[in-house]
Amino acid sequence: xxxxxxxxxxxxxxxxxxxxRGEFISLGRQLAEVCLFPRYTRENISRIVVYDGFExxxxxxxxxxxxLFLTAHLGAWELSAFAHSLQGHPLSIVMRSLDNxxxxxxxxxxxxxxxxxxxxxxxxxxxxxxxxxxxxxxxxLMDTNMTPPQGVFVDFFGFPACTASGLARIALxxxxxxxxxxxxxxxxxxxxxxxxxxxxxxxxTGDDRADIVANxxxxxxxxxxxxxxxxxxxxxxxxxxxxxxxxxxxxx
Numbered sequence: 001x002x003x004x005x006x007x008x009x010x011x012x013x014x015x016x017x018x019x020x021r022g023e024f025i026s027l028g029r030q031l032a033e034v035c036l037f038p039r040y041t042r043e044n045i046s047r048i049v050v051y052d053g054f055e056x057x058x059x060x061x062x063x064x065x066x067x068l069f070l071t072a073h074l075g076a077w078e079l080s081a082f083a084h085s086l087q088g089h090p091l092s093i094v095m096r097s098l099d100n101x102x103x104x105x106x107x108x109x110x111x112x113x114x115x116x117x118x119x120x121x122x123x124x125x126x127x128x129x130x131x132x133x134x135x136x137x138x139x140x141l142m143d144t145n146m147t148p149p150q151g152v153f154v155d156f157f158g159f160p161a162c163t164a165s166g167l168a169r170i171a172l173x174x175x176x177x178x179x180x181x182x183x184x185x186x187x188x189x190x191x192x193x194x195x196x197x198x199x200x201x202x203x204x205t206g207d208d209r210a211d212i213v214a215n216x217x218x219x220x221x222x223x224x225x226x227x228x229x230x231x232x233x234x235x236x237x238x239x240x241x242x243x244x245x246x247x248x249x250x251x252x
Contacts, residue, residue: 002252003236007157022232026185030076037110042086049076049083049183053196057089060177060199066132067091068167068178070200072143072223073235075184076192081116081139083183083194090115091137092127125166132174139181140167143223143235145242153245154217156224162243168215171202178202180222184230197222 004016033048040048060067069091071077081093093111095118098104108118119127119138131138142164145151151162171178177199183192200222203214227234241251 003238003240006159006241006251008231019232020236023234023236026075026233027235029185030078033076034078034107034110037082037113040082040086042088045083045086047191049079049192049194050189051087051196052193053198056196056198057179057181060179061089061135061137063177064135066135066174066176067137068128068132068171068176069137069139070167070178070180070219070222071139071141071182072226073141073238074143074182074223074226074230075233077141077183078111079192080181080183080194082111082114083192085114085116089137090117091139092117092119092131093139094119094121094128094141096121125170128166128170129174132170132176140164142167142219143240144238145240147243151243152213152216154213154220156220156240159241159251160245160248161220161241163216163220165212165216167219168212171215172204172208172211178219180226182226184226184233 001013001016001020004011004019008016057067069080071080081091084091093116097120098107111118119131128138144164146162146164148162150164150166152165153160154163155161156163167178170176179199180197181195183194186193200218203211203218205211205214239252244250
């Protein structure tokens with residue numbers, strides 16, 4: 001509720017409560033789908049997930065310089081990489097290990113069931129560079145709170161948010177395509193839609209530091225735009241603005 005008050009100050013409390021309820025419905029739906037991962041095959045996955053804009057991914061992949069799959073904790077993010085790998089497009093996923101070793105082991109087996117690989121968040125730069133040199137695809141969830149120097153402050157719903165800058169650094173260094181991809185629930189179809197948008201055009205001024213911040217801000221605007229379209233499917237329970245710029249008071 002605090003996050004929703006920050007992001008949507010004009011929204012009535014009743015509407016914010018509706019969005020919170022929607023978020024937990026979305027999380028519950030995704031949990032149920034993850035439990036069913038072993039049952040899904042290439043022949044039946046389209047009953048659950050359908051593509052929209054696959055040609056945008058295909059075009060970016062054909063460049064041969066690697067694809068950075070820009071995504072967030074929106075909709076069914078676990079289904080994104082899983083369904084994509086089932087269709088014959090395995091990728092690497094940047095993640096951190098879960099605190100519970102039993103759940104971590106279970107999720108790792110499910111996530112890698114059809115050729116996906118995991119890249120540890122603490123050693124992601126080496127893995128990302130290697131994957132881009134090989135022309136592979138890597139999925140990055142970049143909507144979580146970070147701390148400097150791994151994160152830079154960019155605007156997110158009108159507040160400075162410390163945001164992972166690694167995606168921008170790697171994209172600028174390797175010229176990999178940054179393709180927004182989100183798997184959102186469509187209540188009309190009663191299915192998830194895995195949507196790929198055209199690759200984001202990078203900002204290049206020659207000033208490395210400024211370009212990293214500018215592109216991180218640009219990627220964050222893409223994420224904010226999707227959240228505004230599907231506000232009941234984002235992870236509002238995360239303290240996204242926990243890290244504050246020097247001298248600024250805490251928001252929580």
